[in-house]
Amino acid sequence: xxxxxxxxxxxxxxxxxxxxxxxxxxxxxxxxxxxxxxxxxxxxxxxxxxxxxxxxxxxxxxxxxxxxxxxxxxxxxxxxxxxxxxxxxxxxxxxxxxxxxxxxxxxxxxxxxxxxxxxxxxxxxxxxxxxxxxxxxxxxxxxxxxxxxxxxxxxxxxxxxxxxxxxxxxxxxxxxxxxxxxxxxxxxxxxxxxxxxxxxxxxxxxxxxxxxxxxxxxxxxxxxxxxxxxxxxxxxxxxxxxxxxxxxxxxxxxxxxxxxxxxxxxxxxxxxxxxxxxxxxxxxxxxxxxxxxxxxxxxxxxxxxxxxxxxxxxxxxxxxxxxxxxxxxxxxxxxxxxxxxxxxxxxxxxxxxxxxxxxxxxxxxxxxxxxxxxxxxxxxxxxxxxxxxxxxxxxxxxxxxxxxxxxxxxxxxxxxxxxxxxxxxxxxxxxxxxxxxxxxxxxxxxxxxxxxxxxxxxx
Amino acid sequence: xxxxxxxxxxxxxxxxxxxxxxxxxxxxxxxxxxxxxxxxxxxxxxxxxxxxxxxxxxxxxxxxxxxxxxxxxxxxxxxxxxxxxxxxxxxxxxxxxxxxxxxxxxxxxxxxxxxxxxxxxxxxxxxxxxxxxxxxxxxxxxxxxxxxxxxxxxxxxxxxxxxxxxxxxxxxxxxxxxxxxxxxxxxxxxxxxxxxxxxxxxxxxxxxxxxxxxxxxxxxxxxxxxxxxxxxxxxxxxxxxxxxxxxxxxxxxxxxxxxxxxxxxxxxxxxxxxxxxxxxxxxxxxxxxxxxxxxxxxxxxxxxxxxxxxxxxxxxxxxxxxxxxxxxxxxxxxxxxxxxxxxxxxxxxxxxxxxxxxxxxxxxxxxxxxxxxxxxxxxxxxxxxxxxxxxxxxxxxxxxxxxxxxxxxxxxxxxxxxxxxxxxxxxxxxxxxxxxxxxxxxxxxxxxxxxxxxxxxxx
Numbered sequence: 001x002x003x004x005x006x007x008x009x010x011x012x013x014x015x016x017x018x019x020x021x022x023x024x025x026x027x028x029x030x031x032x033x034x035x036x037x038x039x040x041x042x043x044x045x046x047x048x049x050x051x052x053x054x055x056x057x058x059x060x061x062x063x064x065x066x067x068x069x070x071x072x073x074x075x076x077x078x079x080x081x082x083x084x085x086x087x088x089x090x091x092x093x094x095x096x097x098x099x100x101x102x103x104x105x106x107x108x109x110x111x112x113x114x115x116x117x118x119x120x121x122x123x124x125x126x127x128x129x130x131x132x133x134x135x136x137x138x139x140x141x142x143x144x145x146x147x148x149x150x151x152x153x154x155x156x157x158x159x160x161x162x163x164x165x166x167x168x169x170x171x172x173x174x175x176x177x178x179x180x181x182x183x184x185x186x187x188x189x190x191x192x193x194x195x196x197x198x199x200x201x202x203x204x205x206x207x208x209x210x211x212x213x214x215x216x217x218x219x220x221x222x223x224x225x226x227x228x229x230x231x232x233x234x235x236x237x238x239x240x241x242x243x244x245x246x247x248x249x250x251x252x253x254x255x256x257x258x259x260x261x262x263x264x265x266x267x268x269x270x271x272x273x274x275x276x277x278x279x280x281x282x283x284x285x286x287x288x289x290x291x292x293x294x295x296x297x298x299x300x301x302x303x304x305x306x307x308x309x310x311x312x313x314x315x316x317x318x319x320x321x322x323x324x325x326x327x328x329x330x331x332x333x334x335x336x337x338x339x340x341x342x343x344x345x346x347x348x349x350x351x352x353x354x355x356x357x358x359x360x361x362x363x364x365x366x367x368x369x370x371x372x373x374x375x376x377x378x379x380x381x382x383x384x385x386x387x388x389x390x391x392x393x394x395x396x397x398x399x400x401x402x403x404x405x406x407x408x409x410x411x412x413x414x415x416x417x418x419x420x421x422x423x424x425x426x427x428x429x430x431x432x433x434x435x436x437x438x439x440x441x442x443x444x445x446x447x448x449x450x451x452x453x454x455x456x457x458x459x
Numbered sequence: 460x461x462x463x464x465x466x467x468x469x470x471x472x473x474x475x476x477x478x479x480x481x482x483x484x485x486x487x488x489x490x491x492x493x494x495x496x497x498x499x500x501x502x503x504x505x506x507x508x509x510x511x512x513x514x515x516x517x518x519x520x521x522x523x524x525x526x527x528x529x530x531x532x533x534x535x536x537x538x539x540x541x542x543x544x545x546x547x548x549x550x551x552x553x554x555x556x557x558x559x560x561x562x563x564x565x566x567x568x569x570x571x572x573x574x575x576x577x578x579x580x581x582x583x584x585x586x587x588x589x590x591x592x593x594x595x596x597x598x599x600x601x602x603x604x605x606x607x608x609x610x611x612x613x614x615x616x617x618x619x620x621x622x623x624x625x626x627x628x629x630x631x632x633x634x635x636x637x638x639x640x641x642x643x644x645x646x647x648x649x650x651x652x653x654x655x656x657x658x659x660x661x662x663x664x665x666x667x668x669x670x671x672x673x674x675x676x677x678x679x680x681x682x683x684x685x686x687x688x689x690x691x692x693x694x695x696x697x698x699x700x701x702x703x704x705x706x707x708x709x710x711x712x713x714x715x716x717x718x719x720x721x722x723x724x725x726x727x728x729x730x731x732x733x734x735x736x737x738x739x740x741x742x743x744x745x746x747x748x749x750x751x752x753x754x755x756x757x758x759x760x761x762x763x764x765x766x767x768x769x770x771x772x773x774x775x776x777x778x779x780x781x782x783x784x785x786x787x788x789x790x791x792x793x794x795x796x797x798x799x800x801x802x803x804x805x806x807x808x809x810x811x812x813x814x815x816x817x818x819x820x821x822x823x824x825x826x827x828x829x830x831x832x833x834x835x836x837x838x839x840x841x842x843x844x845x846x847x848x849x850x851x852x853x854x855x856x857x858x859x860x861x862x863x864x865x866x867x868x869x870x871x872x873x874x875x876x877x878x879x880x881x882x883x884x885x886x887x888x889x890x891x892x893x894x895x896x897x898x899x900x901x902x903x904x905x906x907x908x909x910x911x912x913x914x915x916x917x918x
Contacts, residue, residue, distance in 0.1 A: 032776035093778060099674075160776045187680075201679065205777045214741030215558075218891040220660065220860070221646075223764045223792050224747035224756035226740065230765035230787070231700065238697030241690065281685065282673030285817045288683035297683035305682045306689035307780050312767035313788060317491035317619045318664045318825035319552060320790060321766050321891055328689070329772060331779060333682050358744045366777035401679070432677040432780055 002143065003455045009139040010447045014440075017135045018109075018118070020050065021443065024089070024127050025107040025120040031066055031090035032160035040066040040156045043089040047134075047154055054138045056152065063164035066090060066156030070175065073137070075146045080458050082149040084178035084417070086407055087130030087185065088158035091122035092432045099434035109440070115191075116440035125431035128438035129184040129423055130154065132446030139451060147458035151178055155407070158185075161205065161367035162406050169407075169414050180380045180457070181411050184446070186423030189270075189397040191439070194388035194449065196381060197401040197421035198374040199299060200408055202334035204344050205307075205366035208351055209327035210236075212359050216312075217322040227358045229326040230311045236354050237328060240304050244290040247304045247332070249346045255337030259300055263376075267295050270397065280428060299400025302371075303333040329366075340368035369406035374418055380457060384420050387456035391449045422453065461602065462914045468598040469906045476594045476906065477568075477577070477899070479509065483548070483586050484566040484579040490525055490549035491619035499525040499615045502548040506593075506613055513597045515611065522623035525549065525615030529634065532596070534605045539917050541608040543637035543876070545866055546589030546644065547617035550581035551891045558893035568899070574650075575899035584890035587897035588643040588882055589613065591905030598910060606917035610637055614866070617644075620664065620826035621865050628866075628873050639839045639916070640870050643905070645882030648729075648856040650898070653847035653908065655840060656860040656880035657833040658758060659867055661793035663803050664766075664825035667810055668786035669695075671818050675771075676781040686817045688785040689770045695813050696787060699763050703749045706763045706791075708805045714796030718759055722835075726754050729856065739887060758859025761830075762792040788825075799827035828865035833877055839916060843879050846915035850908045881912065 010017075029043035030036040044060055044067045051058035051071040058071035069089070094104040102108060107120035118128060133152075140146045153176060157164055169176060189195040212227035242248045259267070274294040278284055288297035297303075311326025313319035332343055348363055355361055374381060376398065385396040401421065408419045424446035430436045469476075488502035489495040503519055503526045510517035510530040517530035528548070553563040561567060566579035577587060592611075599605045612635060616623055628635060648654040671686040701707045718726070733753040737743055747756035756762075770785025772778035791802055807822055814820055833840060835857065844855040860880065867878045883905035889895045 032778065033774065093772070093774060095772075095774070096675075159778075203679075203779070205779070207777075212742065215889070216555075216892045217740060219762075219764045219766060219790060220662075220792065221886070221890075222740070222757065223790075224760055224762040225737065225745050225753045226742055227744070227746040228764055230768050231696065234693045234696035234765070234768075237690065237693035278684065281676060281681070283671065283685055283817045285686070285815060286684050287686040287815070287817070294684045298681060301683055303678075303683040305678045305687055305781060306693065306771065307678060307778060308771035308773045308782070309689050309693075309785065310769050310773040312765065313552070313554075314767045314769040315492065315552065315554070318666075318788065318790070319491065319618075319766060319891070320662070320664070322764060323767070326768065329777065331678060331682075331777070333679065356744060356746070358742045358746070427680070430674070431680075432778070433675045 003451060005143045006139045006451045007448050009142055010135060010444070010451060014444055017447065018440070018443070021118070021128060021131045022107045024131065025122055026105055028105050029090045029122070029156060030093050031157050033093060037066070040090055044069050044154070044156055047089060050134060051152065055141045061168070063168060065164050068168055069152070069154040071152040072150070073146055074149045075458070077458070080148050082151070082178040083180055083182050083454070083457060084151045084153060084176060085133050085182045086153050087133065087183070088126045088155050089130070090156040090159050091125065091127070092159050094121050096434065101435055110437070117437040118440060118443065119435060119437045121436055123436055123438035124425045124429035125436065126158070126185045128443055129425065129446065132424060132443060133182070133184055133450050135447040136450035136454065139447070140454070147455050151176065163367065165407055166410055169410050173415060177415050178417065181408070181417050181419040183405060183408060183419050183421045184423050185405055186401055186421045187425040187427060188423070189399060191426055191441070192392065193394045193397055194392045195397040195399045196385055196388070197423070198376065198381070198398050199400040200372050200405055200421065201302070201401070202338065202340055202369045202371040202409060203331060203406065204334060204340045204368040205329070205331040206344060206347055207327060207329050207364040207366060209325055209362045210359055211325040213322070213324050216324050219320040219322045222322055226322055227356055228322055229359060230323060232356060232359055233311065233326045233328055236351055237306060239354065245288050247302065249343065249350055251346050252302065252343060255339060256302055257336045266398070277427070295400070300335055302335050302338055305331055307331055335371040338371060340370050344368050367406065369409045372409045372412055374420070378418060380418065380420055383456040383459065384422060384453045387452040388422065388449055391445060391452050422449070424449065462910065464602045465598045465910045466907050468601055469594065469903070469910060473903055476590070477902070480577070480587060480590045480902065481566045483590065484581055485564055487564050488549050488615060489552050490616050492552060496525070499549055503528050503613070503615055506548060509593060510611065514600045520627070522627060524623050527627055528611070528613035530611040531609070532605055533608045534917070536917070539607050541610070541637040542639055542641050542913070542916060543610045543612060543635060544592050544641045545612050546592065546642070547585045547614050548589070549615040549618050550584065550586070551618050553580050555893065560894055569896070576896040577899060577902065578894060578896045580895055582895055582897035583884045583888035584895065585617070585644045587902055588884065588905065591883060591902060592641070592643055592909050594906040595909035595913065598906070599913070606914050610635065622826065624866055625869055628869050632874060636874050637876065640867070640876050640878040642864060642867060642878050642880045643882050644864055645860055645880045646884040646886060647882070648858060650885055650900070651851065652853045652856055653851045654856040654858045655844055655847070656882070657835065657840070657857050658859040659831050659864055659880065660761065660860070661797065661799055661828045661830040661868060662790060662865065663793060663799045663827040664788070664790040665803060665806055666786060666788050666823040666825060668784055668821045669818055670784040672781065672783050675783050678779040678781045681781055685781055686815055687781055688818065689782060691815060691818055692768070692770065692785045692787055695810055696765060698813065704747050706761065708802065708809055710805050711761070711802060714798060715761055716795045725857070754859070759794055761794050761797060764790055766790055794830040797830060799829050803827050826865065828868045831868045831871055833879070837877060839877065839879055842915040842918065843881060843912045846911040847881065847908055850904060850911050881908070883908065
């Protein structure tokens with residue numbers, strides 16, 4: 001096995017790699033909407049076939065929701081380290097569909113700002129990213145075999161709470177145990193600078209429905225006398241932040257620690273413009289906790305956000321209705337030692353405490369996972385960091401990350417494994433938004449990066 | 460003309476009257492949704508044909524939205540008083556459709572609690588009510604003619620803000636001017652006790668849309684740093700009421716007067732159970748201003764209600780999105796001398812004052828009309844009150860009313876005419892809600908009541 005040959009093969013077969021990615025992007029694997037259940041199964045089966053084609057022992061594993069894909073391939077070197085790669089084949093819903101310039105499931109290449117972009121739902125999150133690893137493995141297999149023993153786990157519920165994942169990991173501990181986990185679901189520092197994400201915020205996601213009268217009422221006949229669930233809900237939501245932008249739930253900040261001084265210094269030294277970060281999405285004022293930098297607000301501080309709200313008449317024009325119910329989706333990004341279950345409990349108690357005697361509340365949990373952090377002195381981290389620097393010609397940034405990847409916490413808790421989060425997304429990839437894209441450079445050099453990282457971990 | 464003959468004819472032709480009403484109920488005249496524009500025109504044309512058939516000079520009058528119906532018929536007595544009857548042929552939307560037991564536009568008779576009910580959208584609001592007057596006129600025409608000169612105005616925009624009405628009245632003052640206006644769009648006191656509504660709350664209806672970032676964002680990447688329009692909106696809505704349930708807008712209570720002592724005493728003496736009124740819709744605690752009776756809260760006090768709210772992801776499951784915008788429908792019930800325009804202005808200024816620098820707001824007005832009140836010493840009121848008492852065998856309650864009928868204010872302002880609001884709806888008619896109904900007794904004795912009122916006004 002020669003790394004140079006592997007890299008050369010990745011370069012010379014880019015078009016074929018892109019064609020395979022496009023096949024995967026055409027599959028509408030929206031996991032949160034039951035209408036797309038078959039499409040999720042289709043995406044999983046497609047991945048099984050691909051991995052078998054490369055030489056993996058791959059199989060589909062049913063779950064109560066969407067199937068897992070598990071695959072294994074061994075290195076010729078028996079004492080090689082063993083890595084477990086994780087990715088997810090499911091994607092976010094595409095609404096509002098009218099804001100997409102073209103069909104979200106008809107991938108296309110677009111030239112913009114001097115770069116080639118792959119535009120499609122899932123191009124960056126996470127199909128394009130996971131395929132960088134698959135293509136690196138393919139190149140090794142065609143050039144003497146893998147430098148590490150490689151196991152792969154692809155799930156199809158990352159965008160809808162990963163409800164099947166904890167039980168699946170618990171039931172398959174021996175099969176999934178490895179020396180380190182590799183995850184490709186994060187961003188570069190910028191388009192030229194690689195990054196390894198060493199901190200990830202956790203997520204607790206709650207749906208809360210307030211109901212009042214037994215039916216919708218006429219606001220003229222009952223207005224003033226009848227409880228209005230929208231009013232109750234607005235009051236509850238408005239009380240969740242204080243005037244300084246801090247979350248007002250009792251005990252919310254238990255387990256939230258200040259950054260170590262050296263990490264804080266590294267972050268301050270980063271080439272990061274708050275104005276540019278917010279300006280790119282049309283904003284200018286940091287909306288989080290007062291006195292915190294934007295990087296802290298999105299990397300190392302917990303939040304409470306409202307992801308959706310609906311109640312009453314939402315069509316065109318006016319309707320003088322007092323609705324019987326109103327609901328909101330509320331999520332918390334968690335850091336450090338914050339306990340997701342305690343925070344869900346605190347939230348539910350807070351809502352109940354603000355509920356008028358006349359109203360009822362119904363909660364639906366959509367997952368709860370803690371924040372996680374990788375030790376800065378990890379040998380895997382050092383080797384991967386150096387490998388990435390060789391590919392990109394720049395030092396690797398050891399970054400925080402705002403999003404949640406619950407599986408990283410599961411691997412740590414259930415199998416004691418640390419995770420290297422290495423990804424090639426960019427901040428303007430518009431993940432979860434219309435016109436999501438992934439740069440061809442991310443895809444191509446991403447595959448090259450994984451080749452270098454696998455080789456480095458085997459040294 | 461003998462009143463007895465007229466009443467006997469109403470009794471003997473009830474089945475044919477019901478069949479005509481069912482024809483009208485089958486027309487899907489939902490005025491707020493542009494998809495039903497043709498159905499609204501169809502309902503108007505149907506009424507023109509009916510009125511012509513009775514002997515009225517009736518015509519369709521186009522407007523920028525939905526057409527008016529105007530009709531005239533004279534009494535043989537040249538010096539008879541002249542009444543203008545107003546009703547509306549448009550209906551509310553039918554959502555949530557799944558809560559209807561049968562098609563809202565397939566009217567049917569149902570036996571319940573020993574009474575016959577007409578179940579359909581619009582059965583009570585307002586097609587069933589307006590047809591009581593048409594059927595009374597039909598019976599007079601077949602028995603020697605009308606006791607009063609009668610003009611009729613039916614509009615098709617009552618449920619969507621009546622935007623064409625003020626200009627139409629202003630342009631047709633001479634044609635519409637009469638001695639008194641009759642409106643049939645209110646309720647009885649209970650199923651055995653007639654009522655004339657002498658006070659009506661006005662309505663100012665605003666739609667407010669808050670926008671933040673230029674697109675939907677990932678709550679992991681931006682959560683904490685980016686403005687969240689749902690959070691901004693919830694804070695704005697939550698600030699609109701104080702802890703005592705009073706509306707917190709500056710100047711909101713300007714022009715709101717306490718009830719005269721005698722009216723307050725009459726209301727206290729009414730056989731009204733707050734527990735039963737709220738209990739019928741599954742509630743138990745008056746939600747309005749503290750220290751006010753429920754009758755005050757729904758009849759003589761102004762309100763601020765939230766009729767609808769929407770933002771972000773509202774589908775099944777979880778989506779970690781920070782929405783680019785969120786919107787709410789907010790309406791105010793107005794009383795006394797409250798100035799609707801000043802209140803709209805105050806509301807918009809309040810919202811603007813609570814808007815973060817990063818966010819934008821867009822307002823859409825859906826109408827603004829003042830509250831109105833009929834003098835208790837009106838001769839028309841005394842005559843009509845006595846006529847109703849003769850039909851029902853009980854004293855007529857002089858009631859307040861919570862709903863808004865903007866046209867009543869327009870008639871007062873533009874033509875100096877007072878309005879007698881006489882209706883036969885019941886509190887459990889579920890207007891604006893699924894399974895709306897109108898009692899056959901309301902329809903039948905409603906027509907008889909109008910016959911008696913017309914005869915009394917002519918005395």
